[in-house]
Amino acid sequence: MIHIEPKIxxxxxxxxxxxxxxxxxxxxxxxxxxxxxxxxxSFYKDLEFGTGGMRGIMGVGTNRINKYTLGKSTQxxxxxxxxxxxxxxxxxxxxxxxxxxSKTLAKVVADVFSANGIEVYLFEDLRATPELSFAVKHLxxxxxxxxxxxxxxxxxxxxxVYWQDGGQLVPPHDSAVINMINALDYADxxxxxxxxxIKYIGEDxxxxxxxxxxxxxxxxxxxxxxxxxxxxxxxxxxxxITAVPETLKRAGYxxxxxxxxxxxxxxxxxxxxxPNPEEPAALKMALELAEKVNAxxxxxxxxxxxxLGVAVRNADNxxxxxxxxxxxxxxxxxxxxxxxxxxxxxxxxxIASTIVSTPxxxxxxxxxxxxxxxxxxxxxxxxxxxxxxxxxxFVGGGEESFGFMVGDFVRDKDAVTSTLLACExxxxxxxxxxxxxxxxxxxxxxxxxxKEKLISLTKKGIEGAEEIKQMMVDARETPLxxxxxxxxxxxxxxxxSISKNMLTGEESTIDIPKSNVLIYYTEDGSQIAxxxxxxxxxxxxxxxxxxxxxxxxxxxxxxTLLDTKAEDILKDMKLI
Numbered sequence: 001m002i003h004i005e006p007k008i009x010x011x012x013x014x015x016x017x018x019x020x021x022x023x024x025x026x027x028x029x030x031x032x033x034x035x036x037x038x039x040x041x042s043f044y045k046d047l048e049f050g051t052g053g054m055r056g057i058m059g060v061g062t063n064r065i066n067k068y069t070l071g072k073s074t075q076x077x078x079x080x081x082x083x084x085x086x087x088x089x090x091x092x093x094x095x096x097x098x099x100x101x102s103k104t105l106a107k108v109v110a111d112v113f114s115a116n117g118i119e120v121y122l123f124e125d126l127r128a129t130p131e132l133s134f135a136v137k138h139l140x141x142x143x144x145x146x147x148x149x150x151x152x153x154x155x156x157x158x159x160x161v162y163w164q165d166g167g168q169l170v171p172p173h174d175s176a177v178i179n180m181i182n183a184l185d186y187a188d189x190x191x192x193x194x195x196x197x198i199k200y201i202g203e204d205x206x207x208x209x210x211x212x213x214x215x216x217x218x219x220x221x222x223x224x225x226x227x228x229x230x231x232x233x234x235x236x237x238x239x240x241i242t243a244v245p246e247t248l249k250r251a252g253y254x255x256x257x258x259x260x261x262x263x264x265x266x267x268x269x270x271x272x273x274x275p276n277p278e279e280p281a282a283l284k285m286a287l288e289l290a291e292k293v294n295a296x297x298x299x300x301x302x303x304x305x306x307x308l309g310v311a312v313r314n315a316d317n318x319x320x321x322x323x324x325x326x327x328x329x330x331x332x333x334x335x336x337x338x339x340x341x342x343x344x345x346x347x348x349x350x351i352a353s354t355i356v357s358t359p360x361x362x363x364x365x366x367x368x369x370x371x372x373x374x375x376x377x378x379x380x381x382x383x384x385x386x387x388x389x390x391x392x393x394f395v396g397g398g399e400e401s402f403g404f405m406v407g408d409f410v411r412d413k414d415a416v417t418s419t420l421l422a423c424e425x426x427x428x429x430x431x432x433x434x435x436x437x438x439x440x441x442x443x444x445x446x447x448x449x450x451k452e453k454l455i456s457l458t459k460k461g462i463e464g465a466e467e468i469k470q471m472m473v474d475a476r477e478t479p480l481x482x483x484x485x486x487x488x489x490x491x492x493x494x495x496x497s498i499s500k501n502m503l504t505g506e507e508s509t510i511d512i513p514k515s516n517v518l519i520y521y522t523e524d525g526s527q528i529a530x531x532x533x534x535x536x537x538x539x540x541x542x543x544x545x546x547x548x549x550x551x552x553x554x555x556x557x558x559x560t561l562l563d564t565k566a567e568d569i570l571k572d573m574k575l576i
Contacts, residue, residue: 004032004040011043011062019187020068027060044462049178053168055149055158055536058101065149065157067108071189073159074109074145076181078116078190080173081142083180093121093139093201095132096147097239097304098265099157102126106147109159111193124202126265128239128305129160130414131209135201136166137411138208148304151276152536154268166411167383171513210243210416214251216407217420219338225431226252231297231423232290234259236275236282237266238303243416251420253427257293259286269303277302277309278402280321287311287319295319297426297436301415306379307402308415310422312436315555320437325358325452328398330440331418332361334425335396335406336368345370350389352382352397355494355517356529356542360443360450367447370395376494376515377531379403383411400452400542441552449549451562455541455575456533468532468539475518475530483522484565484572490521526569543569 004012012032016025031039042061047054047069054073058065081090092113096102103126110120121139123132129146136144144162152158161169161177169177221229231248233256235241241263248256262271262285269275272282277300290298290311298311298319310327314320322330332351339345350371353361365372371392375381377399386394386408398404403413406421426436444450459467479491481502492499494517497510520528529542545565549558570576 004036005044008040008044012039015043015060015186019185024060024066024068031060041461046182049161049169049174053158053160055152055156057155058157065105065159067105067191068186068189070105070109070159071112071191072184072186073161073181074112075116075189076184077143077161077177078113078118079184080177080180081118082116085142088142089117089119090143091119091121091139091141093123093132093135093141093144094146095123095127095129095135095144097129097149098126098237098267099147099149099303100154100267101157102147102267105157106145108191109145109147110198111191112189114194114197115190115192117194118197120198121201122198123205124200126239126242127206128243128416130306130410130412130416131205131243133162133166133410133412133414134209134212135205136162136164138205139201146304150304151274151278151302151307153274162412165383165387167387168378168380168412170380170384206243206246210247210250212409213243213247213414213417213420216409217247217417217424218251219334219421219424219428220341221424221427222431223252225427227254229253229297229423229427229430230255230257230293230295231299231426232257232259232286232293232295233298233419234262234283234286234300235265235305236272236277236300236302237262237264237269238275238301238305239265240301240305240415240419241265243305244301244419247416247420248423251423253423257289257295259289261285275303277307278324283309283311283321290319296430297423299419299422301419302402305415306413308404308418308422309402312426314437315441315552322440323452324398324400324402325360325450326440327402327422328353328400328404329358329360329364329443330425330436331398331404331406331421332364332396333439333443334421334428336364336370339395340368344393348391349393349395350385351395352385354378354381354399355519356531356540357398357400358450358452359527359544360447360546363447364443376512376517377401379405379411379413381513386411400454438552441549441555444549444555445552448546449555449558449562450544450546451559451566452545453543453563453566453570455543455570456538457541457575458536458538460537464537468537471539472516472518472530472532479518480520480573483520483526483528484569486522486524486526488520489523492517492519492521494518526565528569528573541570541573541575545569
């Protein structure tokens, strides 16, 4: 029988007090007797705020999502709001996704806010995360909360915090809020709602958000081009069904086929192993429907509708799934084309991406004479750029993990507007005798062919967390000098904020916030990044390789060369 460590047992016993309800205490007592390993996992640490907020398995314990962990976070946030806005009545808006307990937990969060004298706008039912970001600014709120675990398995839920600008919590507010949360005891949580401060919202905000999505996502497709485009869309049982079909309809798209088996929101995600559009298997049913209706484009979104997966027809008329970098490149290029055509590029515009996304985005920026800003992983950092550089105009930006943001009316990745933008690109290119895919190949011939590959290693539990930690320690203390036969010329450590020239030994400072990320740059132009996930028990390895593509006709053989090179790098690093 497993022995529970004394320090963890003290944490467990603190929950066997009158502060916690009888059901919680009964569950803990039963688990100590019958499942000590699980109860130790549930209490060995506190859930932490990562790149996407707080996310974890639902259940009893300090390391689980429940009314107490969310209540404590909300109490700390309430205290911080009153400290930051002492002469105002703070306002918050709350949304939630299709996951089990999301609606109940959203009401708990609303109750705690209202008990602390904070006015609350609570969506009457599930809504897409980008609508929450939009609503924060639209309703002049001081903060926003969305209950979601994005594309994680069904047993997960989460809590993302947004600030006044509609972006997620960033410095200095994030650490200040966390410090206030950590200073609290669970007994400090005010759960008794003041229902007079809670107002339910819905269709009124929906209409304004959808109209804004249409305005920002349309880039010039004619009515005839829209009529000639056949779309297959799947919400993968998530919240996008509340916004995407109506957005496409208002934008003038009539030939939209929805995967009926995945249309109804369901926290069990019964038709997929994972509701993640990054996984090809998640779009299997959509691709099958697309073949039946001869669709030009297939789009699927994750449960909270901030990521999208796109498939388009390739040169052989076969549906091909694009990766997040490819979708981001096409969307950015088309937005820049539109800005250029409208004579809006004046030398004070910028696009944005992240340190683990394709370096090719910077090539686009050079071609259009706009600035390219590269930040840490997570859209909160892209949103922060908009806040930090008000003198510059943000065109659009994205990251490799299937997220994109069109303009700044939403300050987070937005699969509603991005879905419309992808359809616009497909419609325009088809009407011009080309295609979405062919225009991507044209980008490669013009700017260089960049190909990325991602490997994720899952390491669950206490031992897994230690293993991931040790992998980063080893890589940091003894960096590789050569990868796949090519010398490492530069090594960046974002936790130490150091960039080191591996040939001369010269070091310089990295001027962005610290993060547990390491990046190798090799002599042949390859780039390899290591990053533990902030919200999942994973460590991720990102490989980017590139070469020239001299003609569209040579795409397949050149792609094979790059795929082989990426695999050889991963083999050399003993990752596959």
